[in-house]
Amino acid sequence: MTDIFPETTVTSDAMPLTRDHLPQALALSRAVQWPYRAEDWAFAFDLGRGFGVEMNGRLVGTALWWPYGDDFATAGMIIVADEAQRRGIGARLMDALLADAAGRRIILNSTDEGQALYRKRGFTPFDNVIQHQAVLAETPELDPALPLRPATADDRATLMELDRAGAGMDRTNLLNALFAMADVLVIERDGAAAGYGCVRRWGRGVVIGPVIAPSDEDAKALIAALAARHVGDFVRIDVYRSGGLGPWIESLGLPQVGEVLCMALGAPPEARDGVRLYALSNQSLG
Structure with a gap:
């Protein structure tokens, strides 16, 4: 490959990412075969803070983070263009991100390529996230005895508290944005929501998550009911390996296609x- 950025090229310091950068950011993610749409980039950008690096006036790297309450954050959408690798750009981006989020415990999901960078900055592993996806060919088996119903505005406060308990973080801003665009189901017991799950348009089709539930069976019921609305669609779901749902999700016709390492700077959040949180909203936002 021809090096379009010779060694003498001056690389910019990490700078705040702006909305004007989003078309180039989308091109970066497409180049590494991440399935973000322009709408997905805008959704993530509006909820968080980001940094970019330019070379010759062209965006060649991004890193974003999202504040959850006063104590936590997630980081993601960390991309460096292939032709700009091995120039310290990833390190510049992460150092800017960590300085901006200083004082928070931060979690992220790392590919194999990124792990060395994060370990050098104090991140340690705590779990794995498994990616399942496919065009859903058949309707999952549903248990009509389980008390599922659509969420209503009256559920909002309860769902916020369930999410804080299951995710171990205050994700109010994320949930407000999700509830405005997603289909949301709840498990109702004793007249109140006991768990919830979302499905929304994202990437190549739809993504199921977050899913917060009190048991594996309840999580399965939510996932199956949400998936049943999208037979014939491309369906993705990202789940924690520790949740143990991977083999069951494969039985729905959604095979595992990838796995990333969950890493934390400081102690990870606890349910x-x-x-607990079974399925993520996506790998970047958690």
């Missing part, structure tokens, strides 16, 4: 109150 409480008998609920």
